[in-house]
Amino acid sequence: MARIRSIKPEFWSSEQVMECSPMARLLFIGLWNFCDDGGNHVASAKTVKAEIFPGDDISSSDVQRMLDELSSNSLIAFYANGDKQYLHVTGWRKHQKIDRPTYKHPPFSDDARRGLDEASPPEGKGEEGRGEEGNGEDLSSLRSDSSAPSALTLGGGTDAQVQVLDPKQRKTARIQQIAQDAQTAYNAIMAKPEGLLPACTVLNKPRVKAVEKALPTVRQLCVRLFGSEKVTPQFWQLYFETAAEDDFHAGRQPGGPGHENWKPDFEYLLRESVIAKLADRALSEAA
Template identity: 80%
Template sequence: MARIRTVKPEFWSSEQVMECSPMARLLFIGLWNFCDDAGNHVASAKTVKAEIFPGDDISSSDVQRMLDELSSNSLIAFYTNGDKDYLHVTGWEKHQKIDRPTYKHPEFSVGGRRGLVESSPPEGNGREGNGEEGKELSSLRSDSSLQLALTSDQAPAARVPKAERIHQIAVDAQAAYNAVLARPHGLLPACTVLNKPRIKAVEKALPTVRQLCLRLFGSEKVTPQFWVLYFETAADDDFHAGRQPGGAGHENWKPDFEYLLREGVIAKLADRALSEVAA
């Protein structure tokens, strides 16, 4: 049954919401009306289309693309319960205040997520969950990394400008890369200058990185801990650590900081590492 929901003014200035197309934003708000009081809904494009766009010339495949767009921008997360797929509006408690909730769909949990999924807007309202501290992690393959839980008793952090947040994430990535992979500890060239192209490379990698942080820590906040895990994972691979030369004509080429920040490289190393954990 549909519910009356509220849209807060800060929704429109959320940077992750602004990354979405106008139709995807409308779909996102529409989902709130049809999610249960825990923010869950069946992950069926046909059902969503019938509920939100019943009289519009919009196909189920169009709706699925919009759902994927919301997922890639950390606004919903897909999960599976039994043999059925669901979606969860991440950060639901930030969007809605419900006095007497009733639940229709299975509970969303970290272990039930499907693939690499995202959390709610970290840059829209300045409030993010943090991973449980005190865990010793060595790479994305670490079983303990998958057991970190989202904590909810943290006070809201002060809003920091986007450029400053991205710069700090880049500083954390640079420090982890140099400590794990760069000479003299490793074999790769050090990242000594954090210039605009390198900061931009970090920014471009953030959608994938946020997905991984949510999968590993239960929050899409990008922490220094993530970069240590990621570069430790790269260090386990002969090619990405610089121990194995490139192909013909590239024998002297080695990966560097910017190469390892490519979204395709991050996704490939993560897929391999997390597949080994699940095996």
């Protein structure tokens, strides 16, 4: 039975929520109406599609992708009870105030959590995931290998962890991770010995700032390519592979008169104008 649920104003500015595509956000809100009073629902894409998008041209596979997107951002968690699969809206108890709750589905617990792939971080991070909406503590990570409820895993999948205490630190850590992903892809594809360009060996403040300045354009491209603003290592791999196919941006074609020895570098390839130009060319050719 569908229920009336509440949406807090903080929902819209939650970093976890903003990482999701608009349709996944709508699906997330719709789930609240059909979850039982424990925040649980059957993990059936067909059922969810029938309940939330009954008159829309959206397939069950589309719904499943959106559910996986919510899971990857720790907004829901999948779990099993017997041979049946369920989903749980993380942070439900703090988000929904229910006077006389009734339960339709088996309760969620970490012991019942279904084995998830690496794209689904553990429950308990962030404004929605940690069960304390509205307190500003959104600890979701851009990477899929986060492993601690109160920490962001940095360093490209190493065990190094940094406690995140406030929004400014969270933002800094997220941008640092995006920059590390860009550095890794650039060095693997564009830099010597694989390519012809100088390696990015030091990820200093100017280089991290260059990544940050490029994010508006990068996020638009991620929506176009993947249906989500989330900036993943896959984007940087695709971008630098595109740059490597271009003679000038790969360093195979010299610059103009007086700049014959000039070659692009990490910062140059992170200019929004360069990213947009290469993306326009690649997408036009693909079309």
